Amino acid sequence: MTLRSLLKPLLPALLLATTAPLPAATGGESRSLDAVSYFSALSNLASPIMFGGFGEPLITSPYERDQWLRRAGFVTRPPMPDIPVVGAVYRSALPVFRQTPDYSRPETLAWDDSTFDRTLDPGAQAWTLIKITSPRFHLQFHDLPDNRLAALMMVPQAREQAGVLAGRLRDADGLFAPRGPDGSFQAATPADQAAVLWGASNLILAATRDSGDYWHQAYRDLVDADDYRPLADSALQALDRLPPTTAPDLAIAIEALGRYTLIAADAGKRDRARARARDYGNRLQRAGTRGTTDLAAAIYGLTEAGRLLGDDGFGAAAGRLSGELLGRWEPEQGLFRNGTGEYTPRDIGFLAAALNAMRWYGRGDVAERAGRLHPRFLQGMILDSGLLRASPRALISPPYLQNPTVAAFDRLPDPAQLGQAPVFVSRVRRQEGGWQVTDPRFSMAGAQFLGNMLALRTGGEADIFLPPELLDGE
Numbered sequence: 001m002t003l004r005s006l007l008k009p010l011l012p013a014l015l016l017a018t019t020a021p022l023p024a025a026t027g028g029e030s031r032s033l034d035a036v037s038y039f040s041a042l043s044n045l046a047s048p049i050m051f052g053g054f055g056e057p058l059i060t061s062p063y064e065r066d067q068w069l070r071r072a073g074f075v076t077r078p079p080m081p082d083i084p085v086v087g088a089v090y091r092s093a094l095p096v097f098r099q100t101p102d103y104s105r106p107e108t109l110a111w112d113d114s115t116f117d118r119t120l121d122p123g124a125q126a127w128t129l130i131k132i133t134s135p136r137f138h139l140q141f142h143d144l145p146d147n148r149l150a151a152l153m154m155v156p157q158a159r160e161q162a163g164v165l166a167g168r169l170r171d172a173d174g175l176f177a178p179r180g181p182d183g184s185f186q187a188a189t190p191a192d193q194a195a196v197l198w199g200a201s202n203l204i205l206a207a208t209r210d211s212g213d214y215w216h217q218a219y220r221d222l223v224d225a226d227d228y229r230p231l232a233d234s235a236l237q238a239l240d241r242l243p244p245t246t247a248p249d250l251a252i253a254i255e256a257l258g259r260y261t262l263i264a265a266d267a268g269k270r271d272r273a274r275a276r277a278r279d280y281g282n283r284l285q286r287a288g289t290r291g292t293t294d295l296a297a298a299i300y301g302l303t304e305a306g307r308l309l310g311d312d313g314f315g316a317a318a319g320r321l322s323g324e325l326l327g328r329w330e331p332e333q334g335l336f337r338n339g340t341g342e343y344t345p346r347d348i349g350f351l352a353a354a355l356n357a358m359r360w361y362g363r364g365d366v367a368e369r370a371g372r373l374h375p376r377f378l379q380g381m382i383l384d385s386g387l388l389r390a391s392p393r394a395l396i397s398p399p400y401l402q403n404p405t406v407a408a409f410d411r412l413p414d415p416a417q418l419g420q421a422p423v424f425v426s427r428v429r430r431q432e433g434g435w436q437v438t439d440p441r442f443s444m445a446g447a448q449f450l451g452n453m454l455a456l457r458t459g460g461e462a463d464i465f466l467p468p469e470l471l472d473g474e
Helices: 008-014 031-052 062-072 122-132 135-139 145-168 190-208 214-222 229-241 247-263 267-286 292-309 312-326 345-361 366-384 404-409 444-453
Strands: 055-057 086-089 427-431 434-439
Touching: 031 086, 031 122, 031 366, 031 404, 031 444, 062 145, 062 214, 086 122, 086 145, 122 145, 122 190, 122 444, 135 214, 145 190, 145 214, 145 229, 190 214, 190 229, 190 247, 229 247, 229 267, 247 267, 247 292, 247 345, 267 292, 267 312, 292 312, 292 345, 312 345, 312 366, 345 366, 345 444, 366 404
Parallel strands: none
Antiparallel strands: 055 086, 427 434
């Protein structure tokens, strides 16, 4: 039985519907612009894996289906339509619909598969796995049965993506590498090794963390963490074989190593991971940070190195770089200037991560300044830029339709008018006269990376930062 046979009760949830309240604003940020982060990220996840058919069909057992229904609070099995839910995901596509979309009929939201690059990319699997296994992303809005069921459906997707990484995307050198439709491997990158380490660690942490909410309970029952420890250990070894050198890669590696320390099977592995993170933090302080993306990545990575290791020196280094990044802010245009005017989801993701690091962990007036410009950043670089090509308004439930952010989404084209799903494009350019989309393709790795970096924080925790209560000394 495929998951496409399960989704009738999920329609409100999978169409981003919820009647749960928005999380409280933190640090002076706007509640309405927080919704830009959430709904943009959710649209970029749900559109390809729940509607678009952008990947390999996922098969599950009736027994597991019934487990989800019971855990979500359903008593009887509801009727079910046909939707192409996927497990392993592809690399890129033009996210255009095969037919005129009708959001009351989710089967019409499938993408034109003739545009798919069917390469299985480790970064695409890993960043999707990271989003799926990030608890705050789900727990913010999944109090209702339909929403809970949508979250629980993603458990087998997470297992499938981890299985593809472990079983199909390791080359002869033990590195995680893209694999084309013909089965041939492409060149591995340091960024992918770190992303796989983060993803595997996230999955294990979800299945082992001592938390009483329904989501963690489901992961503990439905996922055997020991099945995925070899994947995490293999990713750590791959990171040693192909170590990071650039500021962005070093930053992601530090976060991934921090998460590995939370799930390491013994103290020796944990200590070795911490030592690597310290080394990468030291390298990050010496790395060139002239580029805006490099500068943002360094702020994020150094902030996390300081939190992981309890070393104020790394936090101080992040603070020194923060003033330089804030000095590149162009308030009238709502962007950080970078010298080229071109931005990808990866670039914007690191900027979002740096802003969150500054507004939540910054020193002196850095937190106040970063918090003040954060809403304008979301408006300028997500909405005004055209990075989010179409409006997700049709996916948002009635309780949110008076929200100021929903009105902001109306500046974007309607998906039916555009014929394209409300997901991120691959590149935009700011030039004289305004913004221009220079690459309209959807990149799974880039979109999910940005979706992860567009984090909300509640209860002192955000999904892209190491959980405070699990860190020594916090």
